[in-house]
Amino acid sequence: MFIMMVRTTYHVEAETKPLDVVAKEIAAEQSTGTWTNVPAEREVHEKVGARVVSAENNTVVIDFPEEIFEPTNIPQILSVVAGNLYGLGGLKALRLEDVDFDPLVKYYKGPVFGIKEVRKYLGVYDRPLVGTIIKPKVGLSPKRTAEVAEQAALGGLDLIKDDETLTDQAFCPLEERLTAVMDKLDKVKKVVGKPCLYAVNVTTGADKIVERAERAKELGANMIMVDILTAGFSAIQAINEANIDLPIHVHRTMHGALTRGPFGISMPVISKLTRMVGGTNLHIGTYSGKMEHNVCDIDRSRDILRQPWDNFKPMFPAVSGGIYPQLLKPNLDCYGIDCILQAGGGIHGHPEGTVAGAKAMFQAVEAWKENVPLEQYAKTHHELAVALKKWGPS
Ligand code: CAP
Ligand code: MG
Numbered sequence: 001m002f003i004m005m006v007r008t009t010y011h012v013e014a015e016t017k018p019l020d021v022v023a024k025e026i027a028a029e030q031s032t033g034t035w036t037n038v039p040a041e042r043e044v045h046e047k048v049g050a051r052v053v054s055a056e057n058n059t060v061v062i063d064f065p066e067e068i069f070e071p072t073n074i075p076q077i078l079s080v081v082a083g084n085l086y087g088l089g090g091l092k093a094l095r096l097e098d099v100d101f102d103p104l105v106k107y108y109k110g111p112v113f114g115i116k117e118v119r120k121y122l123g124v125y126d127r128p129l130v131g132t133i134i135k136p137k138v139g140l141s142p143k144r145t146a147e148v149a150e151q152a153a154l155g156g157l158d159l160i161k162d163d164e165t166l167t168d169q170a171f172c173p174l175e176e177r178l179t180a181v182m183d184k185l186d187k188v189k190k191v192v193g194k195p196c197l198y199a200v201n202v203t204t205g206a207d208k209i210v211e212r213a214e215r216a217k218e219l220g221a222n223m224i225m226v227d228i229l230t231a232g233f234s235a236i237q238a239i240n241e242a243n244i245d246l247p248i249h250v251h252r253t254m255h256g257a258l259t260r261g262p263f264g265i266s267m268p269v270i271s272k273l274t275r276m277v278g279g280t281n282l283h284i285g286t287y288s289g290k291m292e293h294n295v296c297d298i299d300r301s302r303d304i305l306r307q308p309w310d311n312f313k314p315m316f317p318a319v320s321g322g323i324y325p326q327l328l329k330p331n332l333d334c335y336g337i338d339c340i341l342q343a344g345g346g347i348h349g350h351p352e353g354t355v356a357g358a359k360a361m362f363q364a365v366e367a368w369k370e371n372v373p374l375e376q377y378a379k380t381h382h383e384l385a386v387a388l389k390k391w392g393p394s
Helices: 019-029 041-048 074-081 102-107 115-122 142-154 174-192 209-218 233-241 255-259 267-277 295-306 325-335 354-369 374-378 382-391
Strands: 005-014 051-056 059-065 091-099 129-133 159-161 197-201 223-227 248-251 263-265 281-283 316-320 340-342
Touching: 005 019, 005 051, 005 102, 019 051, 019 059, 074 233, 091 267, 115 197, 129 316, 129 354, 142 159, 142 174, 142 354, 159 248, 159 340, 174 197, 174 209, 197 248, 209 223, 209 233, 223 233, 233 248, 233 267, 255 263, 255 267, 267 281, 267 295, 295 316, 295 325, 316 325, 325 340, 325 354, 325 374, 325 382, 354 374, 354 382, 374 382
Parallel strands: 091 263, 129 159, 129 340, 159 197, 197 223, 223 248, 248 281, 281 316, 316 340
Antiparallel strands: 005 059, 005 091, 051 059
8 A cells, every 4th residue: 555654854963873773763763663672563663663764964864654643633743753852862963854744734724814815905915014013022001002003003014013922911911902902003094094914912821822812803803923832833723723714923932942953843844834734924034133044944934935835825924033124135135025024123213213113114125126225215215314324334
């Protein structure tokens, strides 16, 4: 019988053992084996045992038979492809670089809202989306949060999001904040002539997240935000399966613990899982910004989110982390227009305030589109000129 395989690729650095020996240990530990022979393994290996495909130049490729997986159970899938292996002795580095999920994708709905649906909602087709993170990230009351959101929307922004550490604390209860922000955004829509998305952060424990997302929808939310690594991939899967019918902005706080060190999981694997479970936008990093970045992983993640894959709608990469008008060009050169440029400090830190900060971002986008150097464009665009003065030349 033909067995479908889920192919995984690892970067492995062993202390002393040859790579092929380590590869066999990984395949065994993650499927039917353990540190010594167990007689019954012979009965089950054929069906669910992993096979080493290759082990050379610090790259180990392993095939896992489809049957080892419970197809819709992401915690179980991760415990196979990214489980105990990190704890094995004698290793200096072990990173899960890629997983070919194709045998399993038929079990996933993917995004309900993708790039096309969000562009249609906003009526914006010919430029990147420009958004912001409310700053300060915590401490503002619902009323003050709504005032900042109002300014951001008056500046013409497409998206406003909560920061990752703001959920439902006493100083800013979620329901009150959401209602206050949506009230302001509804009013601003009449002034600027277009809607603005507000990704309210519904991240919480497994027992409450679907209910919280449903409540957000009832209260008039037009987008929700979930932190996929702290809440878990299944949190978004559960929201998607519950047909809440809202676009989902996916933040990835804590990703550095997985993506940065010698032991971990690559951002492309996280990107694939996020598209499978139904995110609309996903933070995948900046080519230039405040965060450490791996250009190769950003390129791969960008393509994973946007390129055709099964029936999944394409997703927006969110470009965030210390960006401001001067940093748009290096990012746009690599991302093109199908991305969301998000600036927190780079908008609210503008010397003339949030509206001016938003305008300076749009002016930098226009300059990029027209292929005009920022300094030249700033001669006729005041807000951009002020931003250049504050944060230095491009
Ligand atoms: C950006 C941000 C985002 C990071 C996350 C922050 O604010 O809100 O959480 O971009 O990084 O708190 O830093 P600023 P990533 O624009 O003020 O930097 O997208 O790399 O996961
Ligand atoms: Mg943040």
